[in-house]
Amino acid sequence: MTLTRSKATVFVFLASIIWGATFVAQRIAGDSMEAFTYNGVRFALGSLALLPVIILYEKTDPAKTRRTWYVGLAGGLVLFFGANLQQLGIVLSDSSSSASEAGFITGLYTVLVPIFGLALGRKTSVFTWVGALLAFGGLALISTGPEGLASVQTSDLFLVAGAVFWAVHILLIDRYVHEIHPLRFAAVQFAVCSALSMAAAFAFETVSLDGIRAGIVPILFGGLLSSGVAYTLQIFGQRKVAPAKAAIIFSLEAVFAALSEAVLLGELMTPRKYIGASVIFAAIILSQRNGRRRATK
Numbered sequence: 001m002t003l004t005r006s007k008a009t010v011f012v013f014l015a016s017i018i019w020g021a022t023f024v025a026q027r028i029a030g031d032s033m034e035a036f037t038y039n040g041v042r043f044a045l046g047s048l049a050l051l052p053v054i055i056l057y058e059k060t061d062p063a064k065t066r067r068t069w070y071v072g073l074a075g076g077l078v079l080f081f082g083a084n085l086q087q088l089g090i091v092l093s094d095s096s097s098s099a100s101e102a103g104f105i106t107g108l109y110t111v112l113v114p115i116f117g118l119a120l121g122r123k124t125s126v127f128t129w130v131g132a133l134l135a136f137g138g139l140a141l142i143s144t145g146p147e148g149l150a151s152v153q154t155s156d157l158f159l160v161a162g163a164v165f166w167a168v169h170i171l172l173i174d175r176y177v178h179e180i181h182p183l184r185f186a187a188v189q190f191a192v193c194s195a196l197s198m199a200a201a202f203a204f205e206t207v208s209l210d211g212i213r214a215g216i217v218p219i220l221f222g223g224l225l226s227s228g229v230a231y232t233l234q235i236f237g238q239r240k241v242a243p244a245k246a247a248i249i250f251s252l253e254a255v256f257a258a259l260s261e262a263v264l265l266g267e268l269m270t271p272r273k274y275i276g277a278s279v280i281f282a283a284i285i286l287s288q289r290n291g292r293r294r295a296t297k
Contacts, residue, residue, distance in 0.1 A: 008240030011233040012249045018230035020256025023090070023099035024264050025218035025226070030091030032215030034205040039083050040198035041212060042219050046227025047190035050183055058183045068180040069188060071172070076192020078169045084197060085162030092155045099261050103254030105159035107139040112167035113247040120171065127286055128244045134283035135251040141276030167247070173235055174243040182235040190227055248283055255280060 029038045090102050110132050114124040176185075201207050212219065238246055255277045261267040 005240045008237045011237035015230040015233040016252040020253040021260040022226040023257040024260040025221040029215045029218035033211040035087035036197045036201035042222035043190040043194035045223025047187045049228040050187040054183045071176045072188025075189035079193040080196040082165030089155045089159035099257045103257040104139040107251045108163035109167040110135045110251045114244040131283040131286045138276040138279030
C-alpha cells in the first residue's frame with residue numbers, strides 16, 4: 001500500500017475516533033475491574049490480535065528488527081505510564097466526571113507536543129502553535145460547563161500526568177517510525193505494557209476473573225479496536241503527519257468521547273460542546289493548510 005499524506009491523515013482521524021469512544025469503554029470497565037487489570041488484559045489481547053497480521057503481511061528486514069525491539073520496549077514503558085495514569089484518572093474520580101472531561105484533560109498533550117518538540121530541536125510553525133491553542137480551547141469548551149472545573153481532584157492530576165506520557169509517546173513514534181517494523185513495534189509495545197500492568201495488578205490490586213468476565217465488552221473494545229487497530233493506525237499515520245499536527249487531530253478524542261457518551265450513556269452534548277467541536281475542526285483545518293504549503297518546498 002502506497003501511503004500518501006491524505007491516507008495518513010485519515011488514519012490519524014480514525015484513531016482519534018476509536019480512542020474517543022474508548023473513554024466510554026474505560027469508564028464502563030471501571031465498574032468491573034481496577035485500572036492495572038483492565039490495561040493488562042486489553043493490551044495482551046491487542047498484542048495477540050496483531051500476530052497473525054504480522055505473519056501474513058509484514059516482511060522482515062533484519063536491519064530493522066533489533067531497532068524494533070528496542071523502540072518497542074521503550075514505547076511499551078511509556079504506554080504503561082500513559083494508559084494506566086489515564087485509567088486511574090477515570091476510575092478514581094470522586095465526582096460525576098464525564099468521559100469527555102477526561103478527554104479534555106488528556107488533550108493537554110496537544111500543547112505539550114510542540115513544546116517538547118522544541119526541546120528536541122524540532123521547528124514548530126506559528127500555524128501549528130495557533131492550531132494547538134485553538135484545539136486546547138475547543139477541548140475546554142467541550143469538556144467543562146460554564147463554571148469550569150470547580151476543583152482539582154487527585155484523578156485530574158493522574159490525567160495531567162498521563163498527558164505528559166502521551167506527548168512523549170507521539171514524539172517517540174515520530175522519531176523512529178521509519179526505522180522500525182510498524183506492526184511488530186505495536187505488538188511489542190502492547191506486550192510490554194500488558195506485562196508491566198499485570199505485574200502491577202497482582203502487586204496492588206485484587207485480580208478477579210469474575211470482574212474480567214463482567215467487563216468483557218470494554219476489554220474487547222479496548223483490546224481489539226483501541227489497541228490492535230487504533231494504535232496501529234497511529235503508527236502508520238505518523239509516517240506522513242508531523243507530530244504537532246497529529247496531536248491536534250488526536251484532540252478530536254474529546255469530541256468523539258462526548259458523542260459516544262450521548263449515544264451509549266444518554267449524556268447529550270450541549271451547544272457549548274458543539275461550539276468546542278467546531279473550534280477543534282477549525283484548528284485541524286488551519287494546521288493541515290500550513291502542512292500542504294510546506295510540503296511543496
